[in-house]
Amino acid sequence: xxxxxxxxxxxxxxxxxxxxxxxxxxxxxxxxxxxxxxxxxxxxxxxxxxxxxxxxxxxxxxxxxxxxxxxxxxxxxxxxxxxxxxxxxxxxxxxxxxxxxxxxxxxxxxx
Amino acid sequence: xxxxxxxxxxxxxxxxxxxxxxxxxxxxxxxxxxxxxxxxxxxxxxxxxxxxxxxxxxxxxxxxxxxxxxxxxxxxxxxxxxxxxxxxxxxxxxxxxxxxxxxxxxxxxxxxxx
Numbered sequence: 001x002x003x004x005x006x007x008x009x010x011x012x013x014x015x016x017x018x019x020x021x022x023x024x025x026x027x028x029x030x031x032x033x034x035x036x037x038x039x040x041x042x043x044x045x046x047x048x049x050x051x052x053x054x055x056x057x058x059x060x061x062x063x064x065x066x067x068x069x070x071x072x073x074x075x076x077x078x079x080x081x082x083x084x085x086x087x088x089x090x091x092x093x094x095x096x097x098x099x100x101x102x103x104x105x106x107x108x109x110x111x
Numbered sequence: 112x113x114x115x116x117x118x119x120x121x122x123x124x125x126x127x128x129x130x131x132x133x134x135x136x137x138x139x140x141x142x143x144x145x146x147x148x149x150x151x152x153x154x155x156x157x158x159x160x161x162x163x164x165x166x167x168x169x170x171x172x173x174x175x176x177x178x179x180x181x182x183x184x185x186x187x188x189x190x191x192x193x194x195x196x197x198x199x200x201x202x203x204x205x206x207x208x209x210x211x212x213x214x215x216x217x218x219x220x221x222x223x224x225x
Binding site for chain 2: 040087096104
């Protein structure tokens with residue numbers, strides 16, 4: 001069955017590094033997305049992984065291991081504006097290529 | 112600005128009523144998705160349209176319906192509203208092509224049912 005797990009909440013310090021994990025069990029994996037969502041606002045696209053390995057984009061990096069059903073989002077040099085929810089979503093071939101969404105990880109940045 | 116527009120931004124109505132939410136996708140995008148997000152909850156996929164045709168259905172109630180018009184804008188109709196329908200409703204669009212085919216989200220409509 002479909003299942004995506006992320007920690008509910010994490011706290012980190014401004015200027016530090018934080019890693020948000022996502023594990024999934026899906027049928028017919030076809031890519032993994034990370035989105036950022038500030039409270040009350042629309043989700044915005046951060047990254048996409050379909051092959052194993054690390055994708056780096058500025059302060060944000062995303063890693064994928066398909067054999068382990070595991071991804072993480074790495075945020076470096078944390079800023080207060082990074083306080084948001086981070087949503088992991090897997091595109092599933094067997095669900096007509098729909099995105100299966102995790103519940104999101106609320107990241108709190110402290111000074 | 113994602114290029115996806117949604118109206119209205121806020122909607123307050125009473126139980127038992129019917130409302131219509133409207134979405135215009137990004138220029139050139141053929142796919143439109145509707146999501147519901149209740150307070151502090153994850154995104155719940157409702158329905159997807161591609162170039163006017165229904166492509167996939169998620170956890171959409173029978174009281175809810177949607178359509179995509181020839182100009183590709185979409186409407187989500189919610190009827191016999193209940194208190195539990197209060198939520199943020201997002202529309203997203205994608206091109207339907209390419210390996211990424213990421214979804215771009217509109218600003219959402221906040222529905223409050225009293």
